Amino acid sequence: MMDLEQLRALALHGEPCAIIDRTALHHNLKLARNTASHSKILAVIKANAYGHGIVPVAQALSDADAFGVARLKEALALRDAGIMHPIVLLEGVYSHHDLELCARLQLQPVVHSFEQLQALEQWSSGEKLAVWCKVDTGMNRLGFSGSAFATAWSRLKTLPQVKQLVAMTHLADADDRHDLRTPNQVTRFKQLTDSLSVERSVSNSAGLLTSQALHMQWVRPGLMLYGMSPFADADASALGLRPVMTLLAPLIAIRHLEVGDEVGYGGTWRAQRKSCVGIVAGGYADGYPRHAKSGTPVGVAGRYVPLIGRVSMDMIAIDLTDVVHAEHQPKIQVGDPVVLWGDSLPVEQVAMHAGTIPYELVCAISQRVAIKYL
Ligand SMILES: Cc1ncc(COP(=O)(O)O)c(C=O)c1O
Numbered sequence: 001m002m003d004l005e006q007l008r009a010l011a012l013h014g015e016p017c018a019i020i021d022r023t024a025l026h027h028n029l030k031l032a033r034n035t036a037s038h039s040k041i042l043a044v045i046k047a048n049a050y051g052h053g054i055v056p057v058a059q060a061l062s063d064a065d066a067f068g069v070a071r072l073k074e075a076l077a078l079r080d081a082g083i084m085h086p087i088v089l090l091e092g093v094y095s096h097h098d099l100e101l102c103a104r105l106q107l108q109p110v111v112h113s114f115e116q117l118q119a120l121e122q123w124s125s126g127e128k129l130a131v132w133c134k135v136d137t138g139m140n141r142l143g144f145s146g147s148a149f150a151t152a153w154s155r156l157k158t159l160p161q162v163k164q165l166v167a168m169t170h171l172a173d174a175d176d177r178h179d180l181r182t183p184n185q186v187t188r189f190k191q192l193t194d195s196l197s198v199e200r201s202v203s204n205s206a207g208l209l210t211s212q213a214l215h216m217q218w219v220r221p222g223l224m225l226y227g228m229s230p231f232a233d234a235d236a237s238a239l240g241l242r243p244v245m246t247l248l249a250p251l252i253a254i255r256h257l258e259v260g261d262e263v264g265y266g267g268t269w270r271a272q273r274k275s276c277v278g279i280v281a282g283g284y285a286d287g288y289p290r291h292a293k294s295g296t297p298v299g300v301a302g303r304y305v306p307l308i309g310r311v312s313m314d315m316i317a318i319d320l321t322d323v324v325h326a327e328h329q330p331k332i333q334v335g336d337p338v339v340l341w342g343d344s345l346p347v348e349q350v351a352m353h354a355g356t357i358p359y360e361l362v363c364a365i366s367q368r369v370a371i372k373y374l
Contacts, residue, residue, distance in 0.1 A: 014335075016249035016282040017370045019342070020052050022060040024242035028225045029061055031240050036208050036215040040065040042088060042201070044222030046074055051287075051362040052226055052245055053371050055081040060373075061225065068220055072098055072107075079105045088132055091142070092116045096123045103127035110134050110168070112142040117152055120161055128163035131156060132201070135192055137185040139172035149192050166218065167193045167200045174206035174214075175230045182207070186214060206230035209239060228358045229348055236346060245362055246342025247369075249282030251300075251334055254320065263317045264309030269294050276320040278305075280338050283314040287365040288340055289354035292316075296353035299339030301330055307353075 032041055043064035049057035058067055058078055066086040069075050075087045092110040093099060096119065102109050103125060111117055112134035120131070133156055136143030144152045156162055169189045173179040186202060193200055201218035203210075208219045209230065223229075227243040229236040236243065255277045263269045263277060280298070284290040288311055296307040298318050303326070308319050318338065323329055341347040347358045354361070365371075 014250055014252065014281060015368075015370060016247065016286045016340070017372055018051075018365055019246045019248060020056065020371055020373045021242070021244050021246070022056075022373055024227050024244045025052075025057065025060045025225060026063075027242050028227050028244070029063060032205075032208060032219065032221045032224060033063070036203070036212075036219045039215045039217060039219045042066040042068045042218050042220045043225055044068040044090075044204075044220055046070040046090065046222075047363045048074075050222060050226050050359065051365040053373070054078065055083070056371075056373050058083045058085070066108075066218075068222075072101060075105065075107050076101075086130070092134075094119055096125075099123045099129070100125060100127075102129055108132060108166075110142075111152070111156065112136075112144065114148075114152065117155060121155065121159060123161060128161060130164040130166070131162050132166045132168050135167060135169045135189055137169045137188040137192075138181060139170055139185075141170070141172075143169065146192075153196070165198050167196060167198055168218070168220075169202055171202065171204060171207050171214075174204060174210060175232070177206075177210050177231065177233075182210070182214075204230070223359060226362065228346075228362070235348065243342050243346065245347070245365075247282070247287075247340040247347075247365070248337040248342075249280045249286070249288075249316075249340055251278045251332065251336045251338055252281045252315075253279040254332070254334060255279065262309075265312060266310055269309040269317070273321065276324045277308065278318045278320045278332070278338070280316050280318060280340075281314060282340055283312045283316060285313045285366060286369050287361065288316060289350070289356060289361060289364075291356070292350065292354040296350055297345060299343070299345045301332060301336070303329075304345070 041064045043061045045067050046069045048054050068088045068090050070091050087107050089109045108130040110132045134143035135149050136145040173181040199217035203214045203219045205221045205224035207214040208221050227241045257271045257275045261271045282288050290311045294308050297304040305318050308317050339345050341350045351358045
């Protein structure tokens with residue numbers, strides 16, 4: 001954990017801030033590369049690179065073979081910033097206008113439905129696209145299943161608008177390494193695609209970290225690149241991953257309470273002893289989860305202290321009593337930064353206390369939080 005002096009040097013000026021560690025991004029990409037050493041890497045940077053900033057993250061991950069985004073707008077932002085990697089549109093496109101854009105910007109749409117296939121068939125600009133055809137192997141979200149896949153594939157194969165095809169599927173439960181759904185999905189995928197002799201892609205982070213058998217020609221990691229574990233039973237550090245985002249917020253008040261005093265909306269926390277309470281300028285409008293319970297850990301001066309009471313829009317309260325009375329502890333003062341998650345406080349732990357997943361927390365960092373890149 002960063003010590004208080006290091007944190008103070010980051011000078012928050014009264015506002016929360018997300019620190020993005022680009023060396024950790026490099027490290028995590030390298031780990032993905034070494035783990036799936038025979039595969040190409042499509043780094044998933046949709047949703048503003050899971051809240052980390054799509055353009056700076058793409059620049060930091062320039063060693064990836066391609067990028068994956070959900071929406072056209074995200075791809076446009078990358079091309080506007082001069083990112084020239086292949087970009088796969090994971091939800092694909094539906095109109096001729098968007099197919100034109102794909103051709104002009106060299107984007108590779110996923111085709112997962114007959115509506116998209118028909119739009120592609122009727123598009124006659126003379127341009128050619130690389131296309132990823134999505135197979136539904138049991139998740140029942142997007143993709144062609146069973147005989148529909150065979151039909152879609154044979155139509156795509158003969159289209160002059162298609163210059164290259166990749167077959168892909170998505171795993172519904174790879175984050176549980178013992179779940180039989182994953183081997184069943186892979187078997188289904190292989191049955192449908194073994195005879196096609198094309199490049200194939202199955203794995204998200206969980207698949208990539210589970211087994212070489214799931215790697216194929218392309219892996220598609222997202223979460224692990226940002227240093228988070230996809231597994232409930234293995235933390236990120238045990239997997240060799242380094243957290244990329246540290247969310248900091250400044251202490252803006254220190255209060256001394258008597259036994260019985262209550263804190264925050266609804267007075268849901270009551271002091272059982274004389275207490276020292278810190279008020280931190282970071283709340284649900286910044287992306288800190290409103291459902292985080294009393295007891296959720298927060299990092300202060302190299303120690304963990306508990307969140308107390310309800311999370312407000314702009315603030316949380318923390319119990320500093322044990323820290324201010326501890327020996328050899330630097331004096332805590334207004335203006336000091338506290339760690340909401342990241343450095344030595346895995347976002348996975350905060351997510352668990354809030355009854356959610358780390359994906360949701362990092363993606364929900366709001367626009368008013370400044371992002372600083374180290
Ligand atoms: C199609 C597809 N592939 C890969 C990923 C990356 O998944 P993860 O972040 O779990 O690695 C996602 C993310 O949701 C996805 O939708």
